Amino acid sequence: MADTNSKPRYRRILLKLSGEALMGEGKYGINSATLTRIASEVKEIVASGVQVAIVIGGGNIFRGVAGATEGMDRASADYMGMLATVINGLALQDALEKQGVFTRVQSAIKMEQIAEPYIRRRAVRHLEKGRVVIFAGGTGNPYFTTDTAAALRAAEMHCDALFKGTQVDGVYSADPRKVADARRYEQLTYLDVLANDLGVMDAAAISLARENGLPIVIFNIHAPGAFAAVIRGEGRFTRIIEPQ
Numbered sequence: 001m002a003d004t005n006s007k008p009r010y011r012r013i014l015l016k017l018s019g020e021a022l023m024g025e026g027k028y029g030i031n032s033a034t035l036t037r038i039a040s041e042v043k044e045i046v047a048s049g050v051q052v053a054i055v056i057g058g059g060n061i062f063r064g065v066a067g068a069t070e071g072m073d074r075a076s077a078d079y080m081g082m083l084a085t086v087i088n089g090l091a092l093q094d095a096l097e098k099q100g101v102f103t104r105v106q107s108a109i110k111m112e113q114i115a116e117p118y119i120r121r122r123a124v125r126h127l128e129k130g131r132v133v134i135f136a137g138g139t140g141n142p143y144f145t146t147d148t149a150a151a152l153r154a155a156e157m158h159c160d161a162l163f164k165g166t167q168v169d170g171v172y173s174a175d176p177r178k179v180a181d182a183r184r185y186e187q188l189t190y191l192d193v194l195a196n197d198l199g200v201m202d203a204a205a206i207s208l209a210r211e212n213g214l215p216i217v218i219f220n221i222h223a224p225g226a227f228a229a230v231i232r233g234e235g236r237f238t239r240i241i242e243p244q
């Protein structure tokens, strides 16, 4: 067993939270109990001395692809999706600040009354001061996803790893909620994920992480305490790395 009081393994990390992570048991929007619990998990990591940046998704409110399927122009629909991530970002900021965690929201799309514009050096400075920086607005460009935004911001912030909090505790050979003998992978390479189309993150995000040697850790954000455990290298997760 690793010593829980030992120095954290990471100096700076990026947490990717999908919009769905905020829904709890609901089918849409934000569940305040879920939001509060996620905020408390983040607080624990910050308290342990790890610098935390967060990229938040918007799928609990609006997805561009869904809008385009219903006949909207894809780019317009994607901008709506980016706005949804700002709503989630503000909700997460509120939940964190209620628990005494200092935060800043930076948006890839300027909205100066409610969020700072994205400025890389300023974001780094916030992290150095122990503030949680929530990146909203994705990459600021249509046709991208917040997974790609997560890989991009993690590379820009020189994060040690990208943690993706999902509904399950790693990457499986099949959907573990549907297939009883689905196997969880302990470790995969970026190419395994791309070649087998494992769908854990989109290909642009995986490629960007690969080019920048950014390890990705997939874990279950809904299991209480799991985030702190995976940060310590314990518990259940899948690591995606370059083969040694």
Ligand code: UDP
Pocket: 017, 018, 019, 020, 056, 057, 058, 059, 060, 062, 063, 064, 065, 077, 078, 079, 080, 081, 082, 084, 085, 137, 138, 139, 140, 141, 142, 143, 144, 145, 146, 147, 149
């Ligand atoms: N989006 C975009 N560009 C980006 C990031 C997001 O256009 O760089 C839009 C896209 O329409 C997407 C929506 O925002 O469907 C919500 O983001 P995402 O689906 O990645 O959220 P998540 O699945 O993580 O909740």
